Amino acid sequence: MMNDIFSQALNISSPLVITELKFDTDLKQLDIQIDFKSGTKFKYESKNEGIKGEYSVHDTVKKTWRHLNFFEHECYLHTRTPRIKLNNGKVRQIQPPWAGKSNGFTLLFEALLLQLCCEMPVNAVSRLTSVDDNKIWRMLNTYIEKAREYNDFSEVTQIGLDETSRQKHHDYVTLFVDLKKLKTIFVTDGKDNKTVNEFCKDFELHKGRSKKITDVSSDMSPAFIKGIGEYLPNAKITFDKFHLIKMNKYSC
DSSP states (O other), rough: OHHOOOOOOOOOOTEEEEEEEETTTTEEEEEEEEEETTOOOEEETTTTTTTTEEEEEEEEEEEEEEEEEEEEEEEEEEEEEEEEEEESEEEOOOOOTTOSSTTTBBBHHHHHHHHHHHSOOOOOOOHHHHHHHHHHHHHHHHHHHHHTTTTTTTTTTEEEEEEEEEGGGGGEEEEEEEETTTTTEEEOOOSSSSHHHHHHHHHHTTTTGGOOOEEEEEEEEEHHHHHHHOOOOEEEEEEEEHHHHHHHHHOO
């Protein structure tokens, strides 16, 4: 009965089955063991490889995923993840329907982490969920890179750039902003002229045209001025008001 209830709650259906539920009162942790029926064939399709069909299990790999809490208790899904051998001899792993994009999290748990990260710092999310902050950052990077695949910068003609120091150390990153949409579109390490080159390479990969950039807002950094001159040949530079006022203040 309990297995059926959890199967419905987790949307687990044939050929996958829950084989065991174990609640550890000391750890305050729920572990759910999931397996698949003997003789099951798994569907696999890859347009890049031109492959589509059903394949028998070649071998399995034991894997674990952190899921949403069961009330205040941590919940983990454990299963033998099947691997299939294709007709060309290559082996592919079949991911279960609950698997997230990052290793060790279910999709629903990733959705929770993403929502929390929209509202509070990653360090606070780490403490709240008992998940290592490095794992959270890796998950965020995975989703950010996936989302950036859909970026279209073909209409961007005006940008702003500025550097900032991370954690009050001399470890700089440079940010590039679409001035019309007031949206950060690229971030890279450093604050020299090469940062403009890195921006242009990424910009071109997302349908942008460096030659279409007509206006750039920047501070008076010689490195930025050099980079803009080298890689954005049609852009006019406007020095931002903050640095002009600051320079005038100290020159008086």
